[in-house]
Amino acid sequence: MGHLSDALRERGARLTLQREIILDTLESMSGHIAVEDVYRRIHPRFPQVNVSTIYRTLELLEEAGLIAHTHFHDGAAKWHRKEDAHHQHLVCERCGAEIDLDLSLIEPFARDLRHRYGFAANFEHFAIVGICRTCQQAAAS
Numbered sequence: 640m641g642h643l644s645d646a647l648r649e650r651g652a653r654l655t656l657q658r659e660i661i662l663d664t665l666e667s668m669s670g671h672i673a674v675e676d677v678y679r680r681i682h683p684r685f686p687q688v689n690v691s692t693i694y695r696t697l698e699l700l701e702e703a704g705l706i707a708h709t710h711f712h713d714g715a716a717k718w719h720r721k722e723d724a725h726h727q728h729l730v731c732e733r734c735g736a737e738i739d740l741d742l743s744l745i746e747p748f749a750r751d752l753r754h755r756y757g758f759a760a761n762f763e764h765f766a767i768v769g770i771c772r773t774c775q776q777a778a779a780s
Contacts, residue, residue: 657688661696671717731771
């Protein structure tokens, strides 16, 4: 059994065979995980596992505080382990490169939002879109 299965079981969640297959697959993945990535890994061996079951399992893991999601520039949500969630995502709109930005770099901005507007921003759920260094250099040459 993996960490995710054990954690859900401890919280009293019912673990069906399909859910176990999804959790085992997630245990073998790292970084930002899209539902389609999980589906592509599972479907050839277990065609009975559908996309909606994967979504529900990811939502259950998020409710349990084990993973978090971010909305990327194309509108797609991607999940990552909660312990990896202390970063912001920079996404190049030209090449699609993803760069992790430490949240401590935007903490001054978050403090300013709280001070000026009384607004507590959550920077973990969206990506900052722009153009990466490589694409900028390619455009300049």
